[in-house]
Amino acid sequence: MKHLQSKQIAVIGAGPGGLTLARLLQMHGANVTVLERDSSRESRNQGATLDLHDESGLAALRAADLMDAFREKYRPGADSLLIMDREAHVLHADASSRGLTTERPEIDRGPLRDLLIDSLQPGTVLWDRKFEGLTEIASRVHLHFADQDSFVADLVIAADGGNSRVRSYVTTIRPVYSGVTIVEGNIADAASHLPHFLERLSGGYRAILAVGGEKSLATGTKGDGSAAFYCGFKVPENWSKETHAGFADAAGRLSWFHETCPGWSSFFDPLFTHTNQLTPRPQYYCPFDQHWDAKPNMTLIGDAAHVMPPYAGEGVNMAMLDALILATELCSERWTETQSAIAAYEQEMFTRTAEVAQMTMHNTAMFHSPDAGMQLVEMFRGFATESQALSASQVLDT
Ligand SMILES: Cc1cc2nc3c(=O)[nH]c(=O)nc-3n(C[C@H](O)[C@H](O)[C@H](O)COP(=O)(O)OP(=O)(O)OC[C@H]3O[C@@H](n4cnc5c(N)ncnc54)[C@H](O)[C@@H]3O)c2cc1C
Structure with missing residues (x-):
């Protein structure tokens, strides 16, 4: 060099x-x-x-x-996932299969940034x-x-x-704009504000991915007790540049969710009432x-x-x-x-x-197609079959 x-x-x-x-x-x-x-x-x-x-x-x-620093900060099992439809029915439970825990261990973005800075x-x-x-x-x-x-x-x-x-x-x-915009939210104290989510996640699940009506909603808890979610939907590129007055308070955020995602269960409502803000993020690709x-x-x-x-x-x-x-x-x-x-x-x-x-x-x-639920279940079942041979420690021990 x-x-x-x-x-x-x-x-x-x-x-x-x-x-x-x-x-x-x-x-x-x-x-x-x-x-x-x-x-x-x-x-x-x-x-x-x-x-x-x-x-x-x-x-x-x-x-x-x-890797030693990573082992101290990663979240074993954070990838265990429930796939739901928009009525909050569980379509698939992916607890230990792909070993998303084995090939794909998870870490919160903050601790990853910290370990790199340190x-x-x-x-x-x-x-x-x-x-x-x-x-x-x-x-x-x-x-x-x-x-x-x-x-x-x-x-x-x-x-x-x-x-x-x-x-x-x-x-x-x-x-190039992908056609999909995400709104992202964060809930500071998941235990107080989302008890029903935590109850549904009991059994070792950390994240929910729900799809339906050409919308997606991914949510999960973080190591600091907070929760984050992102809701994806199809809108023109300039949607995020418009003023969304309804985003200013909890009632407005909830009615925006109801209007944008019709037919979605009230199970998801607390995400929109307890987030302190909704941040629009139009999605691009090269x-x-x-x-x-x-x-x-x-x-x-x-x-x-x-x-x-x-x-x-x-x-x-x-x-x-x-x-x-x-x-x-x-x-x-x-x-x-x-x-x-x-x-x-x-x-x-x-x-x-x-x-x-x-x-x-x-x-x-x-994720944003009319039959997203069926396709996602097929995809995750495929992952499970692929990775049966991996043991939980195989990747992290290398
Ligand atoms: C809602 C959402 C969920 C995501 N989930 C996942 C996921 O689950 N898995 C995954 O792999 N990826 C995910 N991604 C994508 C992932 O976040 C990015 O691909 C990744 O962070 C890219 O890393 P980076 O270092 O290139 O850029 P970034 O992480 O974006 O970091 C860029 C840095 O540059 C700084 N910066 C920006 N502008 C300037 C400037 N003008 N001057 C100086 N500094 C500047 C920023 O403050 C930031 O610190 C997600 C993205 C979003 C929006």
């Missing part, structure tokens, strides 16, 4: 992709700084539980030598750095932030998520054939490179695998210049994430 010697690397965004990359690069002795928009590591609720896949998210954690050299993450633009002067990149001094780097890696502001400096290809020529000093990882809806649970896994592959290429003795390493990473990334994005868009359509 002679080409990186005495170079300053800037990673923009302290999500799972950017932090994993910083950790892997520091293990190889690289000089890396992460610049993050959030004002501090505590400043924002970090969202729901994520499942890490053996061949991607977990592979990156193993390479980062963070693995970095002190002072690696500079908070309160909202990227606004860049200028290239000679071979160096001057990064500009809102209300902060510029930062000068030799290599810039954009890990600033699905609304990446860096992406346009690498490619003119824009993400063209399956996206491609650009490698730049000498800039690339994209994670959602910034290939945002996709969450219906295959691949987004965080692809972000962390990008980090692993990019770090491996950048630190390989094969390359004498950074551009060749970036090109090798991007070629692999284009092919891999095109396949995953197609599968994700298939699932997105399936």
